[in-house]
Amino acid sequence: MTRQRRVAVTSPQTRLAMARHRTGARMQLPHLAPADLERARRIHRAQLRAALGAVALLAVLIIGLPVLLAAFPGLDGVRVAGVPVSWLALGVLPYPALVLLARWQLRRAERAERPRELP
């Protein structure tokens, strides 16, 4: 049976950072071929757009729901199966909405990374 070599458990990035600290060199950005760089920029822009869209929708939900509940206090009196609608709007509604939002964001981010169909 071969003995496994024992290594100090350090993240590779931590090792690099310590080496940079010793030599005083600054962190280098990765070098990419021009075509890859162009593709990376495009994906980055598309994903940033998707992310900001998702965060904007999140803000609409989180700010809009209390505004809606404050604007229509009558919702406290309307009941579905004995439970006030305003309670349901707070205790039940946000969760499926947030799951759908997360799913939408993930789908869009992944679609941006998928390779384009060959012409």
Add this chain to the structure above:
Amino acid sequence: MIVAAIVLVVLVTVLIGARGVAAIRSTSDFLVASRRISPALNAAAVSGEYLSAASFLGVAGLVLKDGIGALWYGVGFTAGYIAMLALVAAPMRRTGALTVPDFAEARLGSAGLRRLSGVVVLVIATLYLVPQFKAAGLVLTVVSGTPYWVGVVVAGAAVSITLALGGMRAATYVQAFQFGLKLLLFIVPAIWLVLQVGADTRREALAPVEFTRFERPSPVEFRLDVELTVTEPTPVTVSGRPPEVLAPGRYGASAGSTWTFAEGAAVPEVAGVSVVSRRMAIPVTTMTCVDRNISTRQAATSFTIHKPATANTDHWRRRSSRRRRPPDQPARHPLPFGSHSVGPN
């Protein structure tokens, strides 16, 4: 019985952690489980963190104290994950960074930021750890009577050994197991309680009544030591003593005493409930400082309202018949108030 359950959970935790240890082959295994944890297992592990005493008992307590608006906390916790998903998770994964400080440096190329980020991670982790260990010590003291430090040491040792030997894989397995366990332990009693209390209580819970004044002479039995704040001269009879009028101020009511409030007396505020009025049933809190409402639900946390002499409010009658504690049994959680006697503090 409870001790056996705790021992069992700790043992299973360590065993599952050991399984993670056996699977370790490389640094990447240790730090990110080689990125081979399935999304479902990872989600269970993250949710295991989220499903804590703070989110379950804490929010339940806040709903009891502040009203239905406290459900916003849960929405906020969940919404945070969406912001993380959109703004942090994907970029961090793409850089190949294994830790947040790694990511900070890789993204912005600043070694100082890396150090700052490391300090922030440590501070947050410490703030998280203190209540966890405190709770471990307290819970073990309550269920088995061991000294406080035993729980802290047991919890600290179990977590440290599993994490130090097993890394992220062990942590993920353990968290996922505990997620399933905690979900079961939270949901089953919750459903059982909802079924057990009966249709009347369920209906009552859906329509909390708010009141600011006693409509008729009302005996109130205190089951815990409670601190009351009286805001206007209040006629009251305490446990068979001659009737008196309390001047505005703070009073301690000892467990087991019965205060009979006169008709039209203002309901005193209970310590710990904010002076700012909170309307129990309204999700968006109305911040009116003038009227000092106290809801029956807030009141029920600390005292029992007996059936009034001329009662036609069955709301009060039901509450008093169910919630009374046998007189020989001491209050389980006496509150730490210095003065248990009646009279201005």
